[in-house]
Amino acid sequence: NNEVAGFKFSVIGVLYAVLLAFVVIAVWQNYSNTEIAVRNEAKAVGDLTQLSYAVPDPEGSAIRTSVADYANEVRQSEWATMARGSPSTTTAHALAHLTQAIFDLHSDQIRDLALFQQSLHLLAVIEDNRNERLDSANGSVPPILWFVLIAGAIITLGYPAFFGTTNLVAQILMTATLAALVALTLLLALLLDFPFTGQVSVSSGAFDEALQQMPPHLKGHPPPETENSLP
Template sequence: MLLLRALNSAPIWLVILGVVAALELYSVGLMLLSRKKLGPDRLKPNNEVAGFKFSVIGVLYAVLLAFVVIAVWQNYNNTEIAVRNEAKAVGDLTQLSYALPEPEGSAIRTSLADYANEVRQSEWATMATGLPSKTTGDALAHLTQAIFDLHADQIRDLALFQQSLHLLAAIQDNRNERLDSANGSVPPILWFVLIAGAIITLGYPAFFGTTNLVAQILMTATLAALVALTLLLALLLDFPFTGQVSVSSGAFDEALQQMPPHLKGHPPPETENSLP
């Protein structure tokens, strides 16, 4: 997983060039080596039998690869939705705080600004490495305590308190989903199967022989490039907060724009107890 994250963190053009070149060299090089050692005449009898087996292997690998790409794409979209919902809950709770009694309402707005700033400035950077931010957890703990300090003495205040708890739960739930997705959704064993499947699939053209060497090289190179690009697509989408293809923090920028100017750059509060 560390290697996959490192690949995702590298410049995208360098990763594409490196992975495509590596698979091209492997597939085309193995095919040329096979022709040199055995000759096309000895390989031609394999075309019929090996061609049928290659089609089965190709279909199985294509289905698996397509399944993974769809899964990571859906997870990436769900992560974007979770980020927007979290930021929306921050904005909604900010507006609701103006209807709350003072000084609790001001304390909640201050805590919300602290939390949004910490998410944007601190946690977005730590999520690129798959880790949460302690200061963001502290800010969320401070926000939670600020809401729990509300005194719901009247029916109106009780309704506002319940809505505040609902929005707080939305913030916590969407943050948890955001942190969970930072480490990727494809398990290591599935990445192993994908890479091993690519090696097997791209090694199979070495068993075929044709009189037209240029055509065989082009077909093998095209297959290798297609597999490489599809694997890269799955890799780039699997870590939604790492690398150049990543979820934007723009939703939190918009949430901060709704807050009073003196709160937008408010420093994080000091807390003894934190909720990670």
């Protein structure tokens, strides 16, 4: 009867609502953390550029060039590959060149040990935040959880069919409204789960700002003609 079915439907509805809310909150937190990682990475790029002016040339100039190459590759190359869930080989190579440029410094080429240590710290910040950015590109919700969400939506939306009613139109409208709400929430979770794909994507504006602070001759590196992705 409708009373028993109504009680069971309320239990199913609450359980599914809690699960769906948990997923939405989790993917939103991951999206926010990704935005923070991008800003921190871009800030470290800018800070390392400024710090390189304390290093005598040609080593300081080599660091600035390597930093600019890396920032340009992230903006022009890796943002596109992250939309497909993959890192960029050219960006990885640019980061390797930047790492080598810093490791090529010698104690007599820098003012003090603290300067070298700060360079290593900024490099570590760049690498750590890049790794976090790449990890989030593939999504944080495991496939099994998506399966549970979709199966739960089918069960939740199908359950009202067991209710007896004399107004079929009203039941169809209520079910359609519930289906639209569930579909929109699932779509929101899906868009937020892949922060570099689709219209709701993390912007590369932080790297644009970092590049704007660099010397003019370092800003205009053209994008590579071809792009490969790491397996």
